[in-house]
Structures are given as C-alpha cells and as structure tokens.
Amino acid sequence: MALSEEKQKQIVDAAIAEFQEKGYAGASMDRISCRANVSKRTVYNHFESKDVLFSAIIQRLADRLNAALEIAYDPDRPIRPQLERLAWAEGDLLTDPDFMKLARMVMGETIRDPELAADMNSRMTKTAVFEEFMARANADGKLHAPDPQLAAEQFLGLIKSQGFYPRIFTDAPVSREEMAGIVDRSVEMIMKSYGRE
Amino acid sequence: MALSEEKQKQIVDAAIAEFQEKGYAGASMDRISCRANVSKRTVYNHFESKDVLFSAIIQRLADRLNAALEIAYDPDRPIRPQLERLAWAEGDLLTDPDFMKLARMVMGETIRDPELAADMNSRMTKTAVFEEFMARANADGKLHAPDPQLAAEQFLGLIKSQGFYPRIFTDAPVSREEMAGIVDRSVEMIMKSYGRE
DNA sequence: AAGGTAAACTATTCAGTGTAGTTTAGGCGC
DNA sequence: GCGCCTAAACTACACTGAATAGTTTACCTT
Incomplete structure (x- = not known):
C-alpha cells in the first residue's frame, strides 16, 4: 500500500x-x-x-553501494576513461553527504568490535569489483598488473585515503571539484604504475 | 594512598x-x-x-599523546635523524595496541558528532609540534618549507594514512617493522620535497 | 580512622506489548 | 458519480519488565 x-x-x-x-x-x-x-x-x-x-x-546502505559499483571492464573502450569511471563510481558516493552520514554512523557502531568492523568494511569496500576489473584489463593487455588484487587495493586506497578517511570526522564531504582532482591523481598513478599506453 | x-x-x-x-x-x-x-x-x-x-x-589519552610528542628541534644535530625521531614519536603510539584500542574507542564515541570529533581530533593530532619543528628547521636553514603548517600536515598525513587510518578497523596495529618502513618513506618524501642537504 | 565491601533501594529510561478505537483505500451495488 | 461496507493499516496510551545511574546503610579491614 x-x-x-x-x-x-x-x-x-x-x-x-x-x-x-x-x-x-x-x-x-x-x-x-x-x-x-x-x-x-x-x-x-x-x-x-x-x-x-x-x-x-545497514542493508540499505550496502545495497546502495553494490548498485553503484556495478561496473564491468569493456575491452572496446580505452582504459583510462574506464578507470576514471570506476573511480567516479566510488567518488560519487564519497561526495554524497547522505551516504557519508550513513557511513559515519555505521562506522561509529562497528568500530569497537574489530570482527564486526572487518565484516562491515568488507561489505562496504567492494575491492572485488576493482579486482575483477584489473584482472580483465590485464588479460586484455591494457594493463600490466601482475597482482590484480594489490593493484585494486592501491587504487581504492588512493581514493579513500584522500576522499574518505580524512572526512570521516568532518560534516562536509569532499566537493565534486576536489574529487575530480583525487580521481585524476589516482588514475594517473595507476596508469604510471601499470599502464601500457 | x-x-x-x-x-x-x-x-x-x-x-x-x-x-x-x-x-x-x-x-x-x-x-x-x-x-x-x-x-x-x-x-x-x-x-x-x-x-x-x-x-x-579521554584526558589520560590526551596526556599520553602530549607527553610522547614533546620533541623540539635541535640545531646542533642533523635534520634527517631528527625527522625520524619525530616520526617515531607518532609511530610508537600507532604501534601500541593499547593506544590504538583507546583511540578506537574515542573515535567510536565522537564520530557521530562532527564538532566533538573535530575537537577531539585536534586534541589528538599534535600538528602544532610538527609545525613548530618545521618552522625552526626552516629558520635554521636545514629545511626549505615555505609553508611549515602544510609541511607538518603532509608529514603527519603520510604517517597516519599508512599507519593509522587503515588500522582503525583492525585488531592488530602496524608492526614495528612496518612502521620502520612507513617512517623511512615519509621522511624520505619530506626530505625530497623540503630538504636542503 | 580511612577506605573498602555488599546489598538493598530509588528513580528513571526504555524496549516491546496489548487494546480499543480511528483512518484510509478500495470494492460493490446503485 | 455516490453512499456504504470491509479490512488493513494506523493511533493513542497505558502497561510490563528489565536495565541502569546513582545513593544509602550497615558492616569490614588494615
């Protein structure tokens, strides 16, 4: 009804x-x-x-995260804009005040219990999508990342260490402009390390 | 008694x-x-x-932090080991399980209230000591950091982004060995950016 | 005598329930 | 369209039972 x-x-x-x-x-x-x-x-x-x-x-938050990150590697498009799009999928969430508020709440509740926190962190951190993407790009010859898991963690780490962790304690998330810079620098760094252009 | x-x-x-x-x-x-x-x-x-x-x-935690970071610049000693010592002052805390547990608890309690969190963060983040140190080394001609505050934030940021934030959700803090690497890399980066050797 | 113990007590808050009555929306005859 | 009915959903509110901050009292230990 x-x-x-x-x-x-x-x-x-x-x-x-x-x-x-x-x-x-x-x-x-x-x-x-x-x-x-x-x-x-x-x-x-x-x-x-x-x-x-x-x-x-919590479930609602997790669902939203999963939905936002449903991005697959496409061999027919150049690698750099695809990395940018992937980074922006995460960046969109991190620039959304409502998402950040929810994330802050969940963190506050789970942070005391490391096991619960780790579980929650894994539900919130979709390394798998990044990893899958890296592995595919790798197999396709567009990236040269011997350890796709490490590369995925580095990529996400670059974004979150600039756009998430420093803002956990703040009311204001990073702006879209700041995020644009973060995305650029992160993609640049991944391309420098693993690119084959 | x-x-x-x-x-x-x-x-x-x-x-x-x-x-x-x-x-x-x-x-x-x-x-x-x-x-x-x-x-x-x-x-x-x-x-x-x-x-x-x-x-x-909370006060006990703050006191401990302040005591640990009572480090002043000494013009009679070379700059690099002094930066290392400064980095280790923070590193010592971050490798201490008890300190990290306390920090996690405080974070969990304050994270929901951004104002309180900001206050706590400022009490816990002794940028002032780093800043003072940078300014002194600067005046002494051993560093060339036009903006000592920025340099201090970068220095601390390098350490915390590797040794603190990623471990908030984990039971295990970084090991002394890992911290040694973090300290090395952070000092190296600061020296590359601002050093005058 | 100073500080500690144990246990009962007060006052309050709060999760969750039960109940009796009210609103809402849709179906049906007209 | 209009009145009427029904059932589901909602409300108001009193209530139970448990947990809990903080106090009091009477007694113990060193």
Whole structure:
C-alpha cells in the first residue's frame, strides 16, 4: 500500500537520523516514532525490533553501494576513461553527504568490535569489483598488473585515503571539484604504475 | 594512598575495557565495578559520575599523546635523524595496541558528532609540534618549507594514512617493522620535497 | 580512622506489548 | 458519480519488565 510505504520511509528516515545522532544504544524507539510522526506501534508493525530496524538500514546502505559499483571492464573502450569511471563510481558516493552520514554512523557502531568492523568494511569496500576489473584489463593487455588484487587495493586506497578517511570526522564531504582532482591523481598513478599506453 | 591508587588503576582499566566493548551509552557502571573487582561505591568514590570517569580516560589519552610528542628541534644535530625521531614519536603510539584500542574507542564515541570529533581530533593530532619543528628547521636553514603548517600536515598525513587510518578497523596495529618502513618513506618524501642537504 | 565491601533501594529510561478505537483505500451495488 | 461496507493499516496510551545511574546503610579491614 502507498500509505504503508510512505510510513515506512518516514520511519527509516527518522531512524537514520536518530541512530546517527545517538548511536545504537543511545537511540530511543519512542523518539524514532515521534520523529517519524508515526505511532510507536506502527514502527513495530514494520520492524519487529530495534535490531531489525538497524539492520534494515545497514542493508540499505550496502545495497546502495553494490548498485553503484556495478561496473564491468569493456575491452572496446580505452582504459583510462574506464578507470576514471570506476573511480567516479566510488567518488560519487564519497561526495554524497547522505551516504557519508550513513557511513559515519555505521562506522561509529562497528568500530569497537574489530570482527564486526572487518565484516562491515568488507561489505562496504567492494575491492572485488576493482579486482575483477584489473584482472580483465590485464588479460586484455591494457594493463600490466601482475597482482590484480594489490593493484585494486592501491587504487581504492588512493581514493579513500584522500576522499574518505580524512572526512570521516568532518560534516562536509569532499566537493565534486576536489574529487575530480583525487580521481585524476589516482588514475594517473595507476596508469604510471601499470599502464601500457 | 597506594591501595587507593591501585584500585583507581583497576577501575580505569576496567572502564576502558567496558567503554571499548559497549560504547559510552552501552557501558554499565555495575559491570565496570564488577570487572574492576571493586565495589560500586568505590567507583563512585573515585569518579563522581559515569561522565567524569569517561572524561578522565579521554584526558589520560590526551596526556599520553602530549607527553610522547614533546620533541623540539635541535640545531646542533642533523635534520634527517631528527625527522625520524619525530616520526617515531607518532609511530610508537600507532604501534601500541593499547593506544590504538583507546583511540578506537574515542573515535567510536565522537564520530557521530562532527564538532566533538573535530575537537577531539585536534586534541589528538599534535600538528602544532610538527609545525613548530618545521618552522625552526626552516629558520635554521636545514629545511626549505615555505609553508611549515602544510609541511607538518603532509608529514603527519603520510604517517597516519599508512599507519593509522587503515588500522582503525583492525585488531592488530602496524608492526614495528612496518612502521620502520612507513617512517623511512615519509621522511624520505619530506626530505625530497623540503630538504636542503 | 580511612577506605573498602555488599546489598538493598530509588528513580528513571526504555524496549516491546496489548487494546480499543480511528483512518484510509478500495470494492460493490446503485 | 455516490453512499456504504470491509479490512488493513494506523493511533493513542497505558502497561510490563528489565536495565541502569546513582545513593544509602550497615558492616569490614588494615
């Protein structure tokens, strides 16, 4: 139903804000329902517990990440713009304030438990896509990266060390202009190391 | 009193572990007293509230950081080993599991509030020491860094981007050997950019 | 006498439930 | 289109039970 879906969206939005501000333990279901302009019972009709609600939000973040990074290597196009596009797939997320807020929240909750954090990090860090891409370009003779996994990690590392980690503690993500520079420099570095132009 | 001091240490250690595991909101004063093998009243005799106890731990971390970084430029010694020593002052902390655990805890608590996070970051990031050092070496003619603040940030950034950020989510800090490499490469880069040998 | 212990106690917050009543949207006869 | 019905979804609110910050009291140890 349309109404139900709308209520659900209100709940999720309110929950994101509440979890973001107070953390999991500090968040209150009463406040969430209040922020969502919805009765507490409705919250529980949509999400059977606080935990389920929290997990649903995490899942939403992961889904979004996976969707954004569905990029495959195309042998018919030159390598450099493809690397740029790949970098921008990550860059788009990192320049989005909402994504960064969500990411910050998840990090705050998981950082204390290294195992959980590692799991979350692997769900959030789609090295696999980068790795696959590198391996394909390699096989196609457009790159010369003996260790595609390392190359993928370096590529992502270059982007995140400039565009993500330094901004975890800040309200403002990197601007599109800054990201353009980051993408350029990162692609340049990968091309210098592994390029075959 | 010696006994009292010992109890206090037990309390602080237990509190660190508890805050680390559960976060501020999730931590329980009952569990802290239990972990410390101390009565709850004793906890409250030493620290008048949960908040005070938490702050005391933060302060302890900040103090340790400040103490570790009390390094001044010495015009009578060559610049490179002095840069290495400065880098190692930071490196020592980053290779210490206890320090990293504390840092992770503080980050988890502050990350949600950008203002608090920025404040904490400034308390934890002693750019000032690096900056002062750079400026002195500059005035002494051993370095040529037109913007000492930038140079200091770059120096620290090089170290932290390799030795800190990638390890926030991991249980294991960088090893001393890895840190040696990080220090070498970072000093090398600074010398290449600003050196006058 | 100084500091510690143990355990009960207060007051509060909060996750989650139960219930009785209300809104909404769509279907159906007309 | 119009009134009427139904069922699902929502609301308001009181309630339970558990956890928890912080206090009090009476007693113990060195």
